[in-house]
Each structure stands twice: as C-alpha cells, then as structure tokens.
Amino acid sequence: EAGVTQFPSHSVIEKGQTVTLRCDPISGHDNLYWYRRVMGKEIKFLLHFVKESKQDESGMPNNRFLAERTGGTYSTLKVQPAELEDSGVYFCASSPLALAETQYFGPGTRLLVL
Amino acid sequence: EDQVTQSPEALRLQEGESSSLNCSYTVSGLRGLFWYRQDPGKGPEFLFTLYSAGEEKEKERLKATLTKKESFLHITAPKPEDSATYLCAVRRGSNTGKLIFGQGTTLQVKP
Numbered sequence: 001e002a003g004v005t006q007f008p009s010h011s012v013i014e015k016g017q018t019v020t021l022r023c024d025p026i027s028g029h030d031n032l033y034w035y036r037r038v039m040g041k042e043i044k045f046l047l048h049f050v051k052e053s054k055q056d057e058s059g060m061p062n063n064r065f066l067a068e069r070t071g072g073t074y075s076t077l078k079v080q081p082a083e084l085e086d087s088g089v090y091f092c093a094s095s096p097l098a099l100a101e102t103q104y105f106g107p108g109t110r111l112l113v114l
Numbered sequence: 115e116d117q118v119t120q121s122p123e124a125l126r127l128q129e130g131e132s133s134s135l136n137c138s139y140t141v142s143g144l145r146g147l148f149w150y151r152q153d154p155g156k157g158p159e160f161l162f163t164l165y166s167a168g169e170e171k172e173k174e175r176l177k178a179t180l181t182k183k184e185s186f187l188h189i190t191a192p193k194p195e196d197s198a199t200y201l202c203a204v205r206r207g208s209n210t211g212k213l214i215f216g217q218g219t220t221l222q223v224k225p
Contacts, residue, residue, distance in 0.1 A: 003155070031211055033212075033213075033214075035210060035213075040215045041217070042118075042215045042216060042218070043158070043201070043213075043215040044215070045213060045214070046211045047208055048211050048212060055209070055210060055211075056209075056210035056211075056212055058210075058212070059212070085202075091157055091158070093131075095211065102148070102160050102163055103211065103213060104146075104160060105150070105157035105158045105159070105160075106157050107155075107156055107157045108156075109158050
C-alpha cells in the first residue's frame, strides 16, 4: 500500500512569490491534515479536511495560506505571497474516517523563502 | 492551554544501555497519546497509540506506558539503528483530529 506522498520535496522561492504544495493521502483515507515545523519549534497543526470539507482550520496562520481538497482526494496548500517566516517543513498526514485512527505522515516539503 | 513537554531534549546512550524518554501533557479530555519516530529528512513514522492510564504497548525494544499526566517510552538494550528523534503528540476530546506535538527527544545510540 502506497503511503502519503508530497510534492515537491524541496522548494526555494523568493519573498513575495507564490508556492503550491501538494499532498496525496493514502487511498481511502477521508481525513487529511496539514502540519508545519518551523526551525527550532515543534510540529504545529494547520488544518484538517474530512473528505472535501474543512473540519478545522484553526491553525492556519493568516489569509496568505489557502488549502483545498477538490473531490476529496489530493490536497494543495498555496502560500501567496510567501514571507520569510513561512520557511519550514510542511507535512501532510492522512487517516481513515474515524477520528481516533492513527495519522500517517508524508515525507514533508521543505520550503525556504529567501 | 493544551501542552506537551518532552524530556530530555537530547539523549546519548551506549549500545545496550537502557533508558526512558518522558512526555508530560496537559490536555482537556485526552483522546489518544501518540508516539512517532522521525529520522532526518523524513516524516514522522507511527509507533504507538495509548488511550487510557495504565495502558502499555510494546514493539521490539520499545515499550510505551501512560499515566494521567505523562507517558514514558522505554528503550531496552538499544542499538545504533534506534537513533532518531522521538515525538510525542496528544489529541484532545473534540471533533477535530488535531495533534499537539512536543518538541521531541533526539536519541543517539553509539556502538
């Protein structure tokens, strides 16, 4: 069974540019999560999709971040315009429908904003 | 406020030297405590889920335990391949799957 995949693995952009991160969850997983780890800090929650609906977006830092999950399959996270403090590792995770289920993480996208 | 604190931040062991990692938590209505292992440049890899005080789970050289305030990850006779960052996370009782992570303990096992 394929795991959670993320694309790209690395991205280097300049301040003010736009970047779009993609996450493909494990097949059949209705729950999809985005997390972020900035340098020296713990992994922090960004948002949670159930199928195509946003269940909890309390962790989204500001309106420069836009997450979508069209059709309830893959998800994208767009940062526009990117700022220096957006640098970090963005992880995606997925789990089956029951909330108590384990979340399985992807390898992450390493974003550097210069 | 929900909080997860892991200690120590870093731990260096000799191969075969057993030890324990600590995860202290404050959360309203615990709905699961999770242990993950993370290798450099990779995503967190699931190890265990514990749901109630007194619960224990084992996998190879690792054993996780849970009380009402903390969890321990016991490592028995570690090997160099156990070197990694170990992450603890909790999920609170609500209609979100949000995990709250600690900062992790980086373990180095020397041969």
